[in-house]
Amino acid sequence: MLEVTGMMVFYENALAVNDLSLTVEAGQIVGVIGSNSAGKTTLMNTISGLILDLREKERRKGGERITVMGTVRFEDRDISDLPPHRRAEIGIVLCRERHPVFGDSTVLENLRIAGHLRARAEVKQAMDLTFELFPNLARYKRKKAGFLSGGEQQMLAIGMALVVKPRLLLLDEPLLGLSPAMQTTLVQAIKTVRQETGVTIVIAEQFARPILPMIDFGYVIENGMLTMTGSGQELMDNPEIKSAYFGH
Amino acid sequence: MFEATLIYGLVNSVILALVALGFNLTFGISGVANFAYGAFYVTAGFLTWSGLNQLGLPFGVAAALAVLITALMGALMYRYLLLRLRGLVVSEVIATFGVGLALLELFRYLGFIGFEYTLPVMIDASVDIAGVVVDAQRILIVVVGASLAALLWVFTRHTRTGRAFRAIAQDEHTALTLGINTDRVATISVAFGAGYGAIAAVVILPLGTISVGEGYNVLVNALAVCIVGGLGSTVGVIVASLLIGYAQMITATYVDTHWMMIVSLVAILIILLIKPSGLFGQQKELEERI
Ligand SMILES: Nc1ncnc2c1ncn2[C@@H]1O[C@H](COP(=O)(O)OP(=O)(O)OP(=O)(O)O)[C@@H](O)[C@H]1O
Ligand SMILES: [Mg+2]
Numbered sequence: 084m085l086e087v088t089g090m091m092v093f094y095e096n097a098l099a100v101n102d103l104s105l106t107v108e109a110g111q112i113v114g115v116i117g118s119n120s121a122g123k124t125t126l127m128n129t130i131s132g133l134i135l136d137l138r139e140k141e142r143r144k145g146g147e148r149i150t151v152m153g154t155v156r157f158e159d160r161d162i163s164d165l166p167p168h169r170r171a172e173i174g175i176v177l178c179r180e181r182h183p184v185f186g187d188s189t190v191l192e193n194l195r196i197a198g199h200l201r202a203r204a205e206v207k208q209a210m211d212l213t214f215e216l217f218p219n220l221a222r223y224k225r226k227k228a229g230f231l232s233g234g235e236q237q238m239l240a241i242g243m244a245l246v247v248k249p250r251l252l253l254l255d256e257p258l259l260g261l262s263p264a265m266q267t268t269l270v271q272a273i274k275t276v277r278q279e280t281g282v283t284i285v286i287a288e289q290f291a292r293p294i295l296p297m298i299d300f301g302y303v304i305e306n307g308m309l310t311m312t313g314s315g316q317e318l319m320d321n322p323e324i325k326s327a328y329f330g331h
Numbered sequence: 332m333f334e335a336t337l338i339y340g341l342v343n344s345v346i347l348a349l350v351a352l353g354f355n356l357t358f359g360i361s362g363v364a365n366f367a368y369g370a371f372y373v374t375a376g377f378l379t380w381s382g383l384n385q386l387g388l389p390f391g392v393a394a395a396l397a398v399l400i401t402a403l404m405g406a407l408m409y410r411y412l413l414l415r416l417r418g419l420v421v422s423e424v425i426a427t428f429g430v431g432l433a434l435l436e437l438f439r440y441l442g443f444i445g446f447e448y449t450l451p452v453m454i455d456a457s458v459d460i461a462g463v464v465v466d467a468q469r470i471l472i473v474v475v476g477a478s479l480a481a482l483l484w485v486f487t488r489h490t491r492t493g494r495a496f497r498a499i500a501q502d503e504h505t506a507l508t509l510g511i512n513t514d515r516v517a518t519i520s521v522a523f524g525a526g527y528g529a530i531a532a533v534v535i536l537p538l539g540t541i542s543v544g545e546g547y548n549v550l551v552n553a554l555a556v557c558i559v560g561g562l563g564s565t566v567g568v569i570v571a572s573l574l575i576g577y578a579q580m581i582t583a584t585y586v587d588t589h590w591m592m593i594v595s596l597v598a599i600l601i602i603l604l605i606k607p608s609g610l611f612g613q614q615k616e617l618e619e620r621i
Contacts, residue, residue, distance in 0.1 A: 133504055144418045171510030179508060185501040196494045200510040247509055 561612025
């Protein structure tokens with residue numbers, strides 16, 4: 084479904100993603116595991132196309148020079164040059180790290196904003212699904228998203244993505260800043276989303292422990308480079324991963 | 332005397348709010364400070380005048396056309412000039428101010444100077460409010476001002492484009508991930524702002540003459556209201572309009588009408604010294620890196 088080949092991203096002369104290739108099959112949950120500054124966000128931005136917008140804005144301002152090389156193919160189509168909003172149209176939806184929702188808008192308004200591309204009836208349906216999956220959100224419909232807890236904001240972000248009708252859902256560090264209990268809840272919710280909608284998911288995370296058991300396949304990256312790949316089970320059994328991410 | 336100051340002060344405040352609404356709208360959504368705003372306002376006035384007097388169109392048609400053309404000019408200015416400069420605030424200000432100067436001085440060059448450039452009032456009548464005679468045009472201005480503000484509120488909450496306005500005002504990147512074409516939405520917001528300014532011109536200009544100088548006055552007034560209220564804040568626009576509107580009216584009544592424009596400039600200076608972000612402005616945090 085998704086094929087990233089030979090991806091290289093430079094910020095000025097600093098290499099953030101180094102010759103990275105990965106494949107995602109339809110229906111899978113794929114993990115991208117890496118510690119701080121490993122290049123996860125940069126990778127997610129190249130898949131969602133946001134990097135093109137960042138590059139363009141920096142270029143206009145005469146700011147930072149961002150260089151992107153390599154190709155992104157989605158369902159056998161080369162989308163390397165497709166702008167991010169067009170990628171959302173064909174079903175690639177990213178929940179951004181740290182600011183995935185509109186803080187000044189209410190929960191309902193966030194979901195409606197997300198329905199930009201969709202017909203009213205479809206939006207309603209996706210909103211119902213969201214409130215079914217996350218009953219907590221239903222209670223806070225009229226609360227400003229900025230006042231929700233981190234976990235609730237992530238749930239809202241996933242709900243918003245569902246409204247866009249994703250075929251490929253990209254989650255950038257959904258567990259960041261959440262309590263262990265909240266992490267477990269969210270992981271469960273992500274699994275339910277896959278079950279209910281069959282959407283393909285890529286999760287970038289530094290917390291390997293809660294993620295590995297749920298993924299079909301995982302890529303471990305360090306300093307922008309792929310260091311290990313394997314099924315969730317294989318990665319969990321790997322001694323290096325154990326020492327790096329499970330503290331044994 | 333007191334009642335008159337009260338009522339005419341309110342009318343003056345609504346005029347200021349109406350004038351500032353479009354400027355504030357564009358800034359709040361796309362972050363573009365449109366310094367061609369006053370020129371657009373005057374353009375709408377001259378376009379209406381031409382439609383009426385040179386093409387012989389009915390007032391409603393001439394006004395509607397003028398509003399549409401002005402909005403389109405806003406869109407074109409954004410699309411072909413500002414898009415390249417997005418994020419470079421100083422360049423945006425210089426570019427839009429340049430467009431404004433060019434337009435205004437073009438009118439001067441074309442000979443649009445003199446007292447014959449006036450627009451007719453829509454209803455020639457007056458009413459008596461608490462012993463003060465108020466003409467129908469001023470009441471119309473208050474009604475239009477309130478309607479436009481209400482319309483904007485409804486629009487941003489209940490239409491697709493309006494919600495996209497709210498989205499890009501908060502976070503362009505997140506908006507992009509939801510499939511919102513942010514460049515297009517920003518273009519529409521500039522067109523909307525210019526259109527609002529044009530509507531303001533069509534209802535306010537019948538009170539005086541259409542002149543190049545009015546373009547500068549309108550820009551200064553819009554800036555004063557937005558800076559005092561806090562750029563981008565709608566509540567700020569309303570409160571600042573009342574403050575400056577009454578201050579101007581009191582100055583005009585007890586000092587001299589010539590000092591009215593000074594009030595706006597002094598208001599800008601005072602607020603910049605005391606609270607540079609304005610009464611209701613939130614100083615936006617530096618956008619976090621992604
Ligand atoms: N806009 C930018 N300008 C310059 N360098 C950047 C920029 N964004 C990221 N980097 C650098 O690129 C590298 C990869 O960053 P990236 O944000 O992709 O990592 P990450 O894995 O998402 O990290 P985190 O876990 O902190 O979110 C880092 O060294 C980072 O400092
Ligand atoms: Mg990151």
